[in-house]
Amino acid sequence: QITLRESGPTLVKPTQTLTLTCTFSGFSLTTAGVGVAWVRQPPGKALEWLALIYWDDDKLYSPSLKSRLTINKDTSKNQVVLTMTNMDPLDTATYFCAHRSLIVTATGFDSWGRGTLVTVSS
Amino acid sequence: DIVMTQSPLSLPVIPGEPASISCRSTQSLLHRSGFFHLDWYLQKPGQSPQLLIFWASHRASGVPDRFNGSGSGTDFTLKISRVEAEDVGVYYCMQALESITFGPGTRLEIK
Numbered sequence: 176q177i178t179l180r181e182s183g184p185t186l187v188k189p190t191q192t193l194t195l196t197c198t199f200s201g202f203s204l205t206t207a208g209v210g211v212a213w214v215r216q217p218p219g220k221a222l223e224w225l226a227l228i229y230w231d232d233d234k235l236y237s238p239s240l241k242s243r244l245t246i247n248k249d250t251s252k253n254q255v256v257l258t259m260t261n262m263d264p265l266d267t268a269t270y271f272c273a274h275r276s277l278i279v280t281a282t283g284f285d286s287w288g289r290g291t292l293v294t295v296s297s
Numbered sequence: 298d299i300v301m302t303q304s305p306l307s308l309p310v311i312p313g314e315p316a317s318i319s320c321r322s323t324q325s326l327l328h329r330s331g332f333f334h335l336d337w338y339l340q341k342p343g344q345s346p347q348l349l350i351f352w353a354s355h356r357a358s359g360v361p362d363r364f365n366g367s368g369s370g371t372d373f374t375l376k377i378s379r380v381e382a383e384d385v386g387v388y389y390c391m392q393a394l395e396s397i398t399f400g401p402g403t404r405l406e407i408k
């Protein structure tokens with residue numbers, strides 16, 4: 176059974192850097208075809224994809240946020256870390272991490288964490 | 298950038314009746330593999346999104362067969378043959394051909 180859990184600060188100040196950790200179980204990020212993504216959702220609004228990292232360390236970023244995002248993995252800890260710089264109140268959202276297997280469900284994110292709400296306010 | 302649109306944005310449905318959601322992209326989602334890189338998700342109230350359909354028409358594991366995806370090129374449709382109360386939530390389409398973008402969502406509610 177695949178599980179993912181997001182963790183990190185619930186409140187950050189404007190201009191600060193946000194660091195979120197996705198801790199997962201039930202799969203390995205060393206397995207071919209596996210990836211972990213970050214997706215966010217402002218309150219009452221739609222989903223927005225942020226970043227994706229694959230088993231081979233290939234990294235993809237949202238073009239509109241690429242300059243502010245860094246995604247990395249620690250396979251020994253089963254974790255994926257997302258950093259977002261220069262936080263703004265508009266970045267207030269629930270941040271989800273999600274699993275993808277190119278072999279099983281192709282482009283689909285078939286398992287999601289519960290999400291963590293991050294509020295940006297001074 | 299590929300932009301996704303959905304219609305309707307709000308969909309009231311009587312239980313037992315069918316429902317249909319349209320999703321359009323600004324360019325074809327056909328991958329060189331021959332598959333369309335279009336997924337459908339349902340986000341039930343207070344929950345994380347769940348994958349319903351991948352590759353435009355492939356049902357994910359555990360998804361009831363009343364959910365069906367179809368379409369090609371830039372036009373895709375999610376159909377629910379008989380809506381049940383548990384189907385309430387927001388439905389999103391997502392393209393994964395170039396980068397990843399979600400549609401604005403369609404809120405399905407029970408009449």
